[in-house]
Amino acid sequence: MSSWWNEFRTSSRSFALVITVGLLTGFVLYGAVSGVNQQYVAGPALGGVYYYAEGEYHFVLYIFNTAGDPLSGGTASVGLVFVASNGTFLGAAMAIGHPAADGRLSLALPGPDVSASLWLNYSESSASFGSISTITPTAPGAMQPVGFEFGFVNVGSVAPVAALVAIITGPNGTAPVGFAVTYSYSCYQNGSGCPGSPTLNGTVTTLTKTFGVYRITLPAKVPKTDWLTLSLRAPDGTSVASQQLRPESTPSEYVGSPTPAVTFLAWGSYPFELLWPLVGIIVGFVVHGRSRVGSFVDGTLVRPTTRVEILTSRFGAAAAWAALPALTAMVTIQAAITYWFHFAYPFLPLLFEGLAIWAAILTWAGLSILTSHLGRSTTVVVAVPMILFVVFAIGWPAFVAPFLSPLGLWWPPVFYVTLANPVQLPNLMAYASAPSAAESMLGHWYFGWLAILDVGMACLAWTLLPFAGALRMWTWRD
Amino acid sequence: MIEFDSVTKQYALTPVPALDGVNFRVASGETVALVGPNGAGKTTAIRIAVGVLLPSGGTVRIDGHDILRQKKPASAGVGWVSDSTVFDPRIRARALLRYLSGFYPASKRLSRDGAQQKLDEVGLGTWADRRIGTYSYGMRKRLALAAADVGEPATYVLDEPFEGLDPAGQAFLRDWLDERGDRQCSILLSTHRLPEVQRIANRVVVLNLGKVVRILDRGEFADAKITTVRVSGPGLDRGASDLLGTLGEVSADGSDLLVTGPSIDPAEIAQLLISHGYRLTLLRPEPKTLEEAYNKTLGPAP
Numbered sequence: 001m002s003s004w005w006n007e008f009r010t011s012s013r014s015f016a017l018v019i020t021v022g023l024l025t026g027f028v029l030y031g032a033v034s035g036v037n038q039q040y041v042a043g044p045a046l047g048g049v050y051y052y053a054e055g056e057y058h059f060v061l062y063i064f065n066t067a068g069d070p071l072s073g074g075t076a077s078v079g080l081v082f083v084a085s086n087g088t089f090l091g092a093a094m095a096i097g098h099p100a101a102d103g104r105l106s107l108a109l110p111g112p113d114v115s116a117s118l119w120l121n122y123s124e125s126s127a128s129f130g131s132i133s134t135i136t137p138t139a140p141g142a143m144q145p146v147g148f149e150f151g152f153v154n155v156g157s158v159a160p161v162a163a164l165v166a167i168i169t170g171p172n173g174t175a176p177v178g179f180a181v182t183y184s185y186s187c188y189q190n191g192s193g194c195p196g197s198p199t200l201n202g203t204v205t206t207l208t209k210t211f212g213v214y215r216i217t218l219p220a221k222v223p224k225t226d227w228l229t230l231s232l233r234a235p236d237g238t239s240v241a242s243q244q245l246r247p248e249s250t251p252s253e254y255v256g257s258p259t260p261a262v263t264f265l266a267w268g269s270y271p272f273e274l275l276w277p278l279v280g281i282i283v284g285f286v287v288h289g290r291s292r293v294g295s296f297v298d299g300t301l302v303r304p305t306t307r308v309e310i311l312t313s314r315f316g317a318a319a320a321w322a323a324l325p326a327l328t329a330m331v332t333i334q335a336a337i338t339y340w341f342h343f344a345y346p347f348l349p350l351l352f353e354g355l356a357i358w359a360a361i362l363t364w365a366g367l368s369i370l371t372s373h374l375g376r377s378t379t380v381v382v383a384v385p386m387i388l389f390v391v392f393a394i395g396w397p398a399f400v401a402p403f404l405s406p407l408g409l410w411w412p413p414v415f416y417v418t419l420a421n422p423v424q425l426p427n428l429m430a431y432a433s434a435p436s437a438a439e440s441m442l443g444h445w446y447f448g449w450l451a452i453l454d455v456g457m458a459c460l461a462w463t464l465l466p467f468a469g470a471l472r473m474w475t476w477r478d
Numbered sequence: 479m480i481e482f483d484s485v486t487k488q489y490a491l492t493p494v495p496a497l498d499g500v501n502f503r504v505a506s507g508e509t510v511a512l513v514g515p516n517g518a519g520k521t522t523a524i525r526i527a528v529g530v531l532l533p534s535g536g537t538v539r540i541d542g543h544d545i546l547r548q549k550k551p552a553s554a555g556v557g558w559v560s561d562s563t564v565f566d567p568r569i570r571a572r573a574l575l576r577y578l579s580g581f582y583p584a585s586k587r588l589s590r591d592g593a594q595q596k597l598d599e600v601g602l603g604t605w606a607d608r609r610i611g612t613y614s615y616g617m618r619k620r621l622a623l624a625a626a627d628v629g630e631p632a633t634y635v636l637d638e639p640f641e642g643l644d645p646a647g648q649a650f651l652r653d654w655l656d657e658r659g660d661r662q663c664s665i666l667l668s669t670h671r672l673p674e675v676q677r678i679a680n681r682v683v684v685l686n687l688g689k690v691v692r693i694l695d696r697g698e699f700a701d702a703k704i705t706t707v708r709v710s711g712p713g714l715d716r717g718a719s720d721l722l723g724t725l726g727e728v729s730a731d732g733s734d735l736l737v738t739g740p741s742i743d744p745a746e747i748a749q750l751l752i753s754h755g756y757r758l759t760l761l762r763p764e765p766k767t768l769e770e771a772y773n774k775t776l777g778p779a780p
Contacts, residue, residue, distance in 0.1 A: 003550075006580030291566060298530040299564035299625070303581035304554040475532070 003305045007313035008320075011287045017321055020286070024279045025325040028357065032332035048078075048120060052113065059095075061105040063122050070103020074124030078107050081117040090114060178235030276357065277423065280364025281385045283321050287365070288314040289372035289381045307474050315369065315467050322361035326354040356425060359459040363422040364389070366466030373473040389423065396421040422462045479664050480504040480527055480556075480633055484536035487522050487688070496522045498688040499536070506632075507662035509655070511675040514685035520668035521561060523685065524637045527666065528558040540633055554582065557626030561637035561668075563618045567611030571597055571621055574610065575628055582629045600624045601650070615642040623654055634658060636667040640674055652678065706738040707747055710760035718756055722747065734760070 048061040059078050063071045076099055082090040093109040099122075231242040288311070291297040300310060330350045364385060371384040480503060487497040497519045504510040512520045525531035527538045529545045529552065538545045543552035565574055572593045579588040588596065597606045600620040605613065613621065619642055626634060639651055655678055658665060669675060675682055682694040709722070714735055722728045725747060726739025737747060744761050751758060 003581040006577070010577050010580070294566065295564055296566045298525075298560070299578070300581075301530045302528045302553060302556070302558045303578060303629070304550040305581050306549045 003303070004309050004313045007300065007305065007310055008316050011314045012317040012320060014286050016286045017283060020279055020282045021321045021324050024275055024361075025328045027275060028325040028329045029332055032329050033336055055113075056108045056110050057093075057116075059105075059107045059109070061099070061107065061120070063099045063103045063105065070099070070101065071122075071124070072099045072101050072103060074098070074122055076105050076107075076120070076122045078109060079119035079121075080109055080111055081119070082112055082114050083117065084114060179240075180233045182231045182233055184229045184231075276360040277364040277385075277389050279325075280318075280322070280361040280366075281368045281382065281389075283318045283361065284365035284368025284385075285372070285381060287317045287321075288369045290378075292372040293376050293378050293381055295376070308471065311369070311467070311471050311474060315366070318365040318369070319358075319362055322358050322365065325361070326356075326358035329357055330354040355459060359463050360422070360425045363425060363459075363462040363466070366463060366470070367422070370466040370470040370473070373470050392421045392423040396423070425459060425462065479506050479539075479541050480635070480666055481539040482523070482527070482536070483539065485523065485526055485533050485538060486535035487519070487526060487531070488534045495534070495688050497526070497533070500685070500688070500690055502683050502690060502693060504633075504664045504666045506664055507659070508680045509659055509665040509667070509678055511679035511682045512666060512668040512685060513670070513672065513675060513682055517687075518685040519688040520685055521637055522688075524558075524635050524666070524668055528556055528635050529553055530558075554629060555631050556633045556635060557629065557631040559619075559622045559626045559634070559636040559639050561641065563610075563622070565610050565618070565621065565625070568609055570607050570609055571602060571613075571624075572606040574621075575624060578625055578628045586629050588628065596624045596627060597621075599627075600654075616644055616647050619643055619647065620650070623651070631663075633664040634666070636665070638669055639667055640669055640671050648674075705742050706736050706764045707742050707744050708760060708762045708764055709735045709737060709747060709751070709758065711751070711756060711758040713756060714751075717754070718751060721750055721754060725750070736764075 048059050050057055050059045052058070057080060061076055061078070063074070063076055075096060077094060077096045079092065079094040081092045084090050090112060093111050095107040095109050097105045097107050099105040229242060229244050231239045234240045288297070291300070297310065301307065330353065333353065334350060367385045367388055368381065372381045374380065374384065482500050482502050485497050485500040486495055488495045500519070500523060502510070512523060514520055522531065526533045527540075527545065529549055532546070537547075540552040541555045543555070545552045569577075572590065575593040575596055576588050576590070579586060579593075594603060594606055597603050600623050602617060602620055602624065605617065610618065610621065619639070623639075626636075639655075640648055643651060652674075655665060655667075659678070667679075680696050683690055684692040684694065707726075708731070709718075710733065714733070719728050719730075719735060722735060722737045726737045726742050729736045729738070742763075744763050748758060748761055
């Protein structure tokens with residue numbers, strides 16, 4: 001056991017640390033779970049197939065969440081508005097029902113055999129979803145012999161995951177025995193195709209159930225700019241229906257849009273984000289500031305150890321404690337996504353989120369440690385970081401703006417410089433790990449290694465510079 | 479062994495250096511006392527010696543190891559008793575000693591029983607698992623002695639060790655120091671208690687305004703070897719004073735003359751004055767204390 005480890009181990013053991021970091025970890029845990037859960041319930045979708053027989057429209061609806069799992073707690077409604085070909089209003093019909101536990105709801109509406117506007121809606125206490133489309137069952141050929149509907153589920157441009165929900169019935173609502181779904185995925189940018197892009201073809205599954213709700217995972221992600229062609233094939237191999245889907249153009253776009261891990265946590269833990277600097281300050285004070293202020297560190301320094309060893313071991317202890325909520329967030333988000341969404345979230349965005357929390361706490365711990373070398377007063381050691389927090393939260397943007405605003409706030413470098421202060425580290429990391437969010441403001445070109453480099457340097461600087469400053473001050477020979 | 483080599487300490491924003499080219503050494507088995515008025519630089523010197531304060535110039539070597547460049551081996555050989563408590567009051571004594579022993583090689587680390595034994599030795603055995611914050615000042619001093627012993631150093635540096643101790647505590651400390659002296663440990667201690675210094679020190683380093691103004695060997699302050707002889711008689715004039723000045727420092731006390739110096743022989747004074755025609759009515763040796771030597775070195779208090 002080296003003297004470094006001896007100091008690390010001892011400075012890590014503190015009831016105050018257990019309480020402080022434990023409390024924050026609890027908040028993070030709650031935030032991650034509730035954040036993912038909010039995303040989970042916030043995205044109900046409704047898919048349906050129908051057929052027309054004996055003067056009635058028969059609907060088989062499936063209400064599902066972002067994971068493709070059935071929802072049953074709310075109310076689904078189907079409305080039809082019949083309009084003659086000359087535009088004359090012919091009437092309307094509406095039916096309401098509650099989906100069964102399997103998310104399925106069968107409704108029948110009487111109506112004439114004319115073109116109709118279809119209105120579908122599903123609502124529950126926390127969210128609702130609706131869509132309007134036109135159906136035309138009049139011509140026998142237009143009559144859908146089978147029901148065939150897809151909804152994208154968690155198709156992320158971040159993740160190599162393309163999951164779909166297929167809702168299928170056989171002819172006139174019979175069991176789709178022997179039917180199969182095939183797909184082809186091609187790159188068709190600007191309608192001219194993309195030479196060199198992979199073209200995937202294959203059969204996803206053979207469907208044999210009476211009412212099919214199938215989660216289909218494709219072997220490649222579907223970029224937003226590309227098309228996915230899905231076909232339902234009868235037992236004899238003929239294509240009886242097909243759909244071309246493009247992630248960003250589907251009604252299920254909300255469900256299928258990439259959801260960065262930071263979004264999950266932001267949903268649930270945003271009210272607690274101000275706690276991170278506070279916890280960092282407390283961690284820094286407990287592991288080093290307190291003993292520095294009270295001169296207890298001298299009793300350690302007289303032992304066979306060095307200032308560098310003491311400070312690095314204590315900074316290491318702060319880093320270890322800061323890692324607890326960070327790891328908790330990563331593990332919890334992954335576990336919650338796996339539980340509710342049924343897929344493994346990619347590691348990189350999760351890692352970014354964990355690093356954001358870790359860097360946010362450690363930065364303030366470092367500033368707290370640095371402050372303890374500016375003055376030997378508890379008031380100074382606690383108050384100065386608090387003042388710094390206010391300065392960075394309010395003063396930094398005001399300081400940066402006059403220099404950079406002529407260049408435009410949303411010019412990417414300006415944007416990132418504005419964020420590159422210790423209060424904004426979580427947000428900075430969020431933009432780096434959420435390409436869709438960054439793209440919407442900065443344009444596609446900026447997200448990438450440049451942003452990652454930018455974020456990485458900011459985090460490294462803010463975590464290491466205060467520590468380096470403290471070390472320099474402590475080893476300064478007057 | 480401790481060697482101060484041109485040690486200088488200049489604090490920021492203070493015009494006068496706290497230490498200014500301090501040179502002295504404490505040999506193996508030697509006890510050296512650091513004395514001087516308040517603000518002389520004693521505590522600064524001691525804190526630099528144990529490595530908790532960085533000098534502005536020069537260095538201190540412990541058993542030949544530079545406290546700056548060879549901090550670990552240097553610190554491994556020194557035990558420090560601070561003038562103020564440097565222990566977190568929320569920690570329990572036993573846990574403290576075990577934590578401190580964790581900086582030393584495995585052979586010197588304290589088990590639970592080992593820590594108990596160390597505390598027993600300083601009379602704190604029954605308080606081993608109490609928080610230090612509940613200790614009295616004297617108990618903390620005893621704990622500081624136990625903490626200084628962790629690592630079994632050959633050199634001890636003590637800053638005002640007698641302060642705050644009751645008579646029993648002072649007696650304990652004397653024994654504690656004697657025992658380490660018997661083991662040929664090097665001891666450097668700062669104190670204002672000159673009688674204690676006179677009893678235990680081999681040498682005295684007198685500091686004033688950051689400088690070593692005098693180093694007294696034991697022969698210069700112990701027992702009665704530094705003496706003052708009171709001389710009375712009719713007609714003791716300037717000539718008599720000049721004659722006596724050849725033997726020691728002369729001062730007037732009323733009509734009497736006081737001759738002060740090491741190893742002053744009253745017979746020699748008598749012979750010198752009588753041979754020059756003076757008559758004497760009183761010739762009385764007065765034991766000279768370290769305190770007087772100290773005051774004479776530093777001059778009258780401001």
